[in-house]
Amino acid sequence: GAVVSQHPSWVICKSGTSVKIECRSLDFQATTMFWYRQFPKQSLMLMATSNEGSKATYEQGVEKDKFLINHASLTLSTLTVTSAHPEDSSFYICSAAGGGFLYEQYFGPGTRLTVT
């Protein structure tokens, strides 16, 4: 149990375009989802926390207009990188918690974004 999927697993897009990444909890209801960014050989940086049906809470320094997060249902959250630039290239990982943000997080496999 507690499986989280991400789609796509990798994506290449051109500079200036937008790309959407999906995060799904397959076998439980995720009241809270988290989006992380990981640079090569570095740790995970929390970007934002979202609760189903509410606006996401962004960490300091993360541009909410650039990284749009939607958590429309208890099994799906999306991250849209708008007007992507090469510096947005990174590994994006989502996680989901079933009982709220104090409960164990289950991580997705990650999405590799490359902006050319």
Next chain:
Amino acid sequence: GDSVTQMEGPVTLSEEAFLTINCTYTATGYPSLFWYVQYPGEGLQLLLKATKADDKGSNKGFEATYRKETTSFHLEKGSVQVSDSAVYFCALLARAGGTSYGKLTFGQGTILTVHP
């Protein structure tokens, strides 16, 4: 704020060697502690966890004990295998108030390479 410090890597061992990866933390109150493992190109997998002082988490031959007096959660394995080669992250989930409440804080990660 909360923080997690891991021993610097990379760590290179021969198969069947003993492994220790040190992890210390700073947090308000009594956090939950985790070890996650990340294989190349993949997301994070929970390896083990401990939710209160003196708890010992264990899984797949790995162990870690929540030491409140030394604020540590060191990862150990008696005999490593080539398949254990991965990046290991120590993390804490803050359960007390403050800006880190409900958030996972990760250490910088330790790269482990095991040679046959």
